[in-house]
Amino acid sequence: MLYFLTSLQRISLMASKSQRLHQIAGSNLQSSTKRARTMATNSSMRDAFSKHAEYLNNLNDKRERVVKASRDVTMNSKKVIFQVHRMSKYNKEEVLEKAEKDLAAVTNQHVSRLVKELQGTDFWKLRRAYSPGIQEYIEAATFYNFCKTGSLLKLDEINSTLLPLSDPSLEPLQINVLDYLLGLADLTGELMRLAIGQISDGELEFAEKICRFVRDIYRDLTLVVPIMDDSSDMKTKMDTMLQSVMKIENACFSVHVRGSEYIPLLGSNDPSSFLVGLPDIEL
Template identity: 70%
Template sequence: MKCCSAIQKIVLMASDSKPQRLRQWASFQSSAAKKTRTMTTQSSLKDAFSSYADDLNHLNDKREKVVKASRDITANSKKVIFQVHRISKSNKEEVLEKAHKDLAAVVDQYVARLVKELRGSDFWKLRRAYSPGIQEYVEAATLCRFCKSGTLLNLEEMNASLSSLSDPSHKPLQINILDYILGLADLTGELMRLAIGRISDGELEYAQKICTFVREIHRELTLLVPRMDEPYDMKTKMETMLQSVMKIENACFGVHVRKSEYNPLLGSGDPSYPLMGVAGGIDL
């Protein structure tokens, strides 16, 4: 009986210990699974963060190169604008030919490098980085077109001239309408300076032509800007544009007034030239 009772105790102890071992084993398996899942999650997060950091560094490097290309476009486009301001009656053809050659060099060297740096990326992500250079290029290209033919270089023509720079396997660089309009706003300031210079050289008709052209641009943009999604950059430029229009109008009007009041008192070789309203001159 004692033996049976002892065996029964051993069996009971064994039976009691088996579920406990099973629970311990299940608990161990569960903790191991959780640990494995935690390690896997941490590893995936680490890989994702590393990949994101690499992409961000790559984007920052590309941004720096794009900014450098944009600055080169800006500097060389300004040189084209300065070249155009040398225009006069005697050297118009020569100056415009040199300006168009310089503008073509801007496209072939600096805009082409910008297109190369932007290859394979979303243009809108880096637009703020290259927008100043594109605006300056628009300003120079439209100024050359106006001085050559008296017309406006539109956005479609400008983008068509840049399409050959892009690899056919990638999306071509296209100047967006906002950068084009911002460039046109800056164009009016250069046309104002050009008009003042032409007035000083006696080309009043050319200055009046510039005045009509600038006034038309201002009128069209006044109707367009309120419909734009991002009109903030245009507010100051619209005010500056209006000032340019008024300066050209005032300069042309002043010349007309002075011309109507002008009475040449000296320089006549005719001794009978009426002086101060006295016929026959003055007897000395």
């Protein structure tokens, strides 16, 4: 066919074919480059998602271990509190000595697990997982310390006992102020029960000391809680704390008013009794 075309037409036709071949080649090259770029992008995204998935899986596994350790701390801290409640004027030293050993066991066996899991990490990410156990531990430690020394165990003193459990090369777990105050709020409830028991044993002086101590804690917290961030739990516990203060005050006041005639009976209808409304003992 090219034989019948003029030279100019043959040159034009050949140029057109050459141009189409270049366009096809360029299109194929561009498609290959785009495909390679897309594959590289997909590969980098898969790597990024894999890293995030691994991080989240490890965090969830750590959270489960922290929750388990926190439950163990809670359970064994309650045993320390129950041990202290066995105290009377006849066996105080013996009971407190046993409570001290139990508290040391909680620290070394169970709190240490929390410390190992949480040191060097962002504690606030998992705070909800371990906070209940820490609050119960603070309650047990401060309850024992008050019965032993008559004073309040401070946050710095508690945190100092956790330092030997940590790796010196990593940031250690330190109990925050909010968990400490929440533990103190629960402490007042245990002190209320202890005060009632001491009155029953005739230890009015010790009960009055407890009353002053609990009243001071409540008064100081009423100044702090309103300006705290994330204090909804604390504000709820303040109402319970006020009830504990009132029960101790009413009990001590009733003893002073009625003297030796004061014998608290469950189910009493006496308005001055701190046990009003409780069911009668079934014999």
